[in-house]
Amino acid sequence: MTAPAITRTMLLWCPDWPITAARQAHGLAAELPIALIEKGKVFACSAAARVDGVSRGIRVREAQSRCPDLIVLAYDASLDNRAFEPIIAAVELLAAGVQVVRPGVCAVRVRGPSRYYGGEKPAALALIGVLDDLGIEGVRVGVADGPFTAEMAARSTRNVFIVAEGGAAEFLAPLPITTLGAPELVDLLLKLGVRTLADFAALPITSVSGRFGAAGTRLHSLASGLDSRPVTARIAPPELDSSIDFEPPLDRIDQVAFSFRQRADEFIQRLTAASLVCTAVLVETWSDRGERVERSWLHPRSFTAADVVDRVRWQLQGDTGSGSGLTAGVTRVRVTPEAVDAIGNHEQGLWGTANDERIHHGLSRVQSMLGHGAVLTATVGGGRMLAERQKLLPWGDRAAAAQPGPWPGHLPPPLPATVFAIPRPVDLIGANGDTVAIDGRGILSAAPAHFSPTGSARELRPVLAWAGPWPIDERWWDAAHRRVASRFQVVDSSGVAWLLVLERRAWWAEARYD
Amino acid sequence: MFEYSQVSPVAVVLDEVSPAPDRVRDLQARITSMQATKLDTRSIPTHPAIAALLPGGGLKEGATYSVDNSITLIMALLAGPSAAGAWCGVVGIPEFGIEAAARFGIDLERLVLIPEPGDQWLAVTAAIADVMGVVVTKPPSRANDSSVARLAARLRQRGSTLIVLGPWPQSEAMLSISASEWNGIGDGHGYLSARQVTVTVTSRLAGRPRSSQLWLPDRSEKINAAVPGSASSVLPGRALRQEATG
Numbered sequence: 148m149t150a151p152a153i154t155r156t157m158l159l160w161c162p163d164w165p166i167t168a169a170r171q172a173h174g175l176a177a178e179l180p181i182a183l184i185e186k187g188k189v190f191a192c193s194a195a196a197r198v199d200g201v202s203r204g205i206r207v208r209e210a211q212s213r214c215p216d217l218i219v220l221a222y223d224a225s226l227d228n229r230a231f232e233p234i235i236a237a238v239e240l241l242a243a244g245v246q247v248v249r250p251g252v253c254a255v256r257v258r259g260p261s262r263y264y265g266g267e268k269p270a271a272l273a274l275i276g277v278l279d280d281l282g283i284e285g286v287r288v289g290v291a292d293g294p295f296t297a298e299m300a301a302r303s304t305r306n307v308f309i310v311a312e313g314g315a316a317e318f319l320a321p322l323p324i325t326t327l328g329a330p331e332l333v334d335l336l337l338k339l340g341v342r343t344l345a346d347f348a349a350l351p352i353t354s355v356s357g358r359f360g361a362a363g364t365r366l367h368s369l370a371s372g373l374d375s376r377p378v379t380a381r382i383a384p385p386e387l388d389s390s391i392d393f394e395p396p397l398d399r400i401d402q403v404a405f406s407f408r409q410r411a412d413e414f415i416q417r418l419t420a421a422s423l424v425c426t427a428v429l430v431e432t433w434s435d436r437g438e439r440v441e442r443s444w445l446h447p448r449s450f451t452a453a454d455v456v457d458r459v460r461w462q463l464q465g466d467t468g469s470g471s472g473l474t475a476g477v478t479r480v481r482v483t484p485e486a487v488d489a490i491g492n493h494e495q496g497l498w499g500t501a502n503d504e505r506i507h508h509g510l511s512r513v514q515s516m517l518g519h520g521a522v523l524t525a526t527v528g529g530g531r532m533l534a535e536r537q538k539l540l541p542w543g544d545r546a547a548a549a550q551p552g553p554w555p556g557h558l559p560p561p562l563p564a565t566v567f568a569i570p571r572p573v574d575l576i577g578a579n580g581d582t583v584a585i586d587g588r589g590i591l592s593a594a595p596a597h598f599s600p601t602g603s604a605r606e607l608r609p610v611l612a613w614a615g616p617w618p619i620d621e622r623w624w625d626a627a628h629r630r631v632a633s634r635f636q637v638v639d640s641s642g643v644a645w646l647l648v649l650e651r652r653a654w655w656a657e658a659r660y661d
Numbered sequence: 662m663f664e665y666s667q668v669s670p671v672a673v674v675l676d677e678v679s680p681a682p683d684r685v686r687d688l689q690a691r692i693t694s695m696q697a698t699k700l701d702t703r704s705i706p707t708h709p710a711i712a713a714l715l716p717g718g719g720l721k722e723g724a725t726y727s728v729d730n731s732i733t734l735i736m737a738l739l740a741g742p743s744a745a746g747a748w749c750g751v752v753g754i755p756e757f758g759i760e761a762a763a764r765f766g767i768d769l770e771r772l773v774l775i776p777e778p779g780d781q782w783l784a785v786t787a788a789i790a791d792v793m794g795v796v797v798t799k800p801p802s803r804a805n806d807s808s809v810a811r812l813a814a815r816l817r818q819r820g821s822t823l824i825v826l827g828p829w830p831q832s833e834a835m836l837s838i839s840a841s842e843w844n845g846i847g848d849g850h851g852y853l854s855a856r857q858v859t860v861t862v863t864s865r866l867a868g869r870p871r872s873s874q875l876w877l878p879d880r881s882e883k884i885n886a887a888v889p890g891s892a893s894s895v896l897p898g899r900a901l902r903q904e905a906t907g
Contacts, residue, residue: 506748509792510773513785523774525759537759542773559852561878562761564732594849612846614853636853642841644853658758660853661731 154377155312157257157267157290158297159238159274161283164251165191168230169220177284180214182207183222190222227251235381237277242270244380246294254294256378271307291315293374299326315372320345327366332359344370385421388483389414396435396476403477404460411455414482419490424449427486430462434475443485444519447543448507455482457511461519510542519543531557531619533566533646533658556619558634563646563658570648570655574599575637576607585633585649589616598639600656612638616649705794705822706745710886711737714862714871716834720795723817727829729837732757733877734860735797735824737884738836740766742822747771747794752786753778754799754826764882783808790821799826806830834864839872844880855880857887 161167165183170193175181180196182189189210192201199214211217227250235253238245242255260270271288278286289300291310296319300308310318322344324336341347348371355367368374389410397403418425426449431441442465444458459480463473514522520541528538531554577583577593584592595613599606615635622628632650634657639645644660704719712719720726720738728734732754739749739762748771751757755776763769773793778785786798790812804812809830816823825832839861845854861872874887 506792509788513775513788516781516785516788517775517778521775521777523776525769525772525774527760527763527769533758533760539759539774559854560764560882561853561856562758562764564736564758564761565756566758566761567756612843613849614846614851615849636846638843638846638853642838642843642858644843644846644856659756660856661733 152377153292153373153375154294155257155290155292156254156294156297156378157242157260157271157274157288158248158252158254158294158301159278160287160289160298160301161234161251161278162285162287163191163193164231165222165227166193167283168227168250169223171230172226173220175218179218180216181218181220182210183220185222224250233281234278234283237281238274241274241277244378246378247381248294248298252298254297254378257290267309268307271309275307291318292372293369294376294378295369295374296372315374316348317372319370319372320348324370327369329362329366332363332366348372385417387414387417387421387423387487388481389417390479390481392479393477396478398473398476400460400463400473403463403473403480404456407459407480408452408456410480411452411459411482414455415450415452418484418487422490423484423487424490424492425484425487426450427484428455428458429483429485430458431479431481431483432459432462432477433479434473435478436475438475445544448504449488454511457515458482458519460515464518514542529554531621533558533563534568534570537566556617558646561660563644563660565659565661567656567658570657571600572602573645573647573654573656574602574604574607575610575635575647575649575654582654583649584652585616589618589633591616595635595637598637598645600639600645602654608640610637611640615647619648703820705742705747707741708737708884710873710875710884711836711860712741713886714836714860714873716862716864720822721833722820722822724833725813725816725823725825725829725831727825727827727832727835729827729835731836731838732826733761734836734838735826736762736765736767737875737877738824739795739797740884742795743767743771748773748792750775750789750793750796752789752796752798753782753801754797757797765878765884783812786823787812787815790816790823791819793821795822795824797824797826800829804830832865834862837861837863838877 166181169175169181169183170177178195179193180199180201181193182196182201183191184207187207189201189203189205189207191203192210196210196214196217199217201210201214201217207219211219231247231250235245235247238253238255242260244256246254248254257267257270260273261267264270264273267290271290274288275286287301287304288307289297289302289304289310290308291297291300292312292315296310296315299319299322300310320343324333324341324343324347326344327333336347341350347367350367352364352367356364359366391407391410393403393406397406415425425446427443427445428450429441429443431439433439440462442462444462446454459482463477510522522542523539524542526538526540528536529552530536575583575595576597576599577591578596579593581593583595586592595610597607598610599608613635616633617635619630619632619634621630630650632648635647635649637645637647645656646658646660648655648657703722704717705722707715707719720742726738728738743749744766749767750773752775757774757776759769762772773789775785775789782798782801783804786796790796812823813831828835837860838858840859842857843853844856845851856877857874858877859872859874860877861870863870876883876885876887879885
């Protein structure tokens with residue numbers, strides 16, 4: 148059996164990577180105690196939290212009791228990957244062919260950089276220097292034969308650790324068997340009295356292979372310092388985003404939109420060349436005051452170049468209102484595809500795709516006239532008040548999940564056709580000539596006799612029938628959103644029925660049955 | 662109007678033998694509609710209780726109807742086309758009640774709202790009429806005659822129906838609720854459960870106004886033609902009747 152070729156590997160490890168990523172995303176200081184939570188348990192914690200006794204796997208409540216000022220954030224695996232992307236780019240500038248082992252860990256072949264920098268140690272220090280410039284501190288580098296040994300080397304140091312060529316077995320020998328991972332095998336080996344990697348490596352390979360199969364053989368070769376896995380360079384993803392810089396800054400929306408038109412064309416062409424269509428884009432704009440505004444825009448079908456330009460325009464309009472001037476000059480616009488799909492799923496049918504395409508074009512035209520939020524689709528959501536039950540979404544955005552009921556105290560059908568978004572002030576006069584009031588027990592001061600739909604005395608008309616009060620006492624636990632009101636139905640002399648709300652001694656019309 | 666959409670018993674028998682007579686009739690109808698000098702010959706599905714009142718027996722493609730101050734009546738008009746698969750657009754009516762619309766049978770997935778068109782409402786209405794089967798609009802001010810004529814020409818060309826909340830100069834028919842009577846509510850007890858209305862349709866084609874009594878809606882939230890005098894039988898003692906005053 149020939150000895151397998153072993154790649155001399157330099158491995159870079161950023162400790163507590165999920166914490167670093169979360170800190171960058173939320174702009175938190177390094178010395179704060181932070182814990183990332185997944186499924187109610189601590190997934191990762193910062194050094195400050197660890198000092199207070201927080202550790203991986205404990206419950207949130209326990210972590211908070213050990214460290215009362217703990218900052219608790221939800222763990223987001225995609226954030227880890229996203230935040231690691233600039234690091235990979237920086238390492239790629241230094242050494243070709245980076246393999247991402249997992250977010251926070253990447254490996255390169257040491258041969259090229261060590262020749263360029265004149266040795267393995269200078270190469271490793273150069274790498275740490277680049278990451279320091281990016282603001283990533285505490286990076287550790289291990290250089291050894293094979294990625295496994297290199298990772299162990301990186302974990303055993305606070306800076307750089309180099310295992311000499313051929314010295315892997317000797318370096319690994321005193322490490323505990325648990326470093327291999329594979330919990331089932333490790334448990335069994337511990338029961339068999341195998342406690343260090345040296346003990347495991349000392350077992351004859353034929354016996355290990357016979358007892359534990361291929362997986363065991365692979366771990367055996369790792370323990371013996373014969374990790375023959377090569378460093379497989381990642382294939383850099385194609386650059387799909389598109390940006391434009393303005394010098395001098397532009398202060399009119401139409402100028403920005405017009406200048407971006409060509410970039411938008413290129414953006415869509417690049418996507419098309421990659422056989423992709425874009426269903427969500429992230430538009431970022433920078434102003435000359437150094438502000439950055441980002442927003443992601445969805446599309447019910449897929450973006451065309453004109454749609455992208457529209458989104459850029461709406462985003463700028465959203466900042467300033469409806470005028471065409473901007474409060475600050477725009478220095479840079481960038482568009483990044485957030486969600487892409489294979490172009491095959493979005494191809495038009497041979498005979499066209501029915502009405503929907505036409506309707507979408509028509510509505511997009513209205514959107515480009517009035518703005519994104521002017522064309523709405525509606526769904527019925529949860530709540531007791533009619534206005535909060537109707538959820539309006541801009542055309543193209545995805546609906547949030549409805550809150551299922553039951554909603555005790557909601558209105559019995561039939562429902563009013565006219566729902567005032569902002570309740571209108573009205574007046575209800577009792578038989579005694581005063582505005583009808585209600586006491587703490589829900590007793591009315593007088594039976595309603597006259598109703599004024601505008602609140603003015605000239606519009607008063609007789610009440611033919613009425614019902615109520617139906618008390619509403621919502622969110623009593625939340626002082627800011629608490630609501631105590633009473634609802635009434637009133638039929639006036641013209642046969643129109645009203646849904647009235649008595650709140651803080653004033654009468655409002657919530658809706659009209661017209 | 663329904664001579665080609667209703668299948669006579671004879672045609673059913675023929676159908677079982679071969680589908681040809683139906684096809685032939687369909688094609689003949691298409692030829693007639695293409696040859697017609699007047700474009701208002703095709704109608705869109707309308708709720709039968711209201712269709713009977715309208716000139717021509719239903720809402721027509723390319724025509725304009727005006728409804729006086731009742732969104733419920735507009736929803737009743739929309740329910741038929743929406744259930745038949747038409748897209749509906751509502752322009753300039755921010756207080757359009759979504760939940761009531763859904764209960765009336767308007768498909769919310771095919772309903773688009775443009776509550777605040779601002780001073781571009783005419784352009785927006787025309788753009789929406791290009792793509793949607795039925796458009797509801799509420800003019801913020803009186804439109805001038807030339808823009809009304811342009812919009813009417815566009816509606817005829819696209820075959821969309823326009824329903825205007827409020828008066829409109831060239832409307833096919835004007836619908837209004839002339840009397841309304843609520844059931845289920847009393848003097849401090851009960852709740853609104855059903856409503857009987859008299860819908861009056863004034864048309865410039867038909868001479869005198871036609872009116873009819875409807876349940877809008879009845880106790881099961883449906884629109885139905887009411888048999889006169891049936892209100893008291895539904896809920897004796899609580900029925901309440903009044904004539905409209907304004």
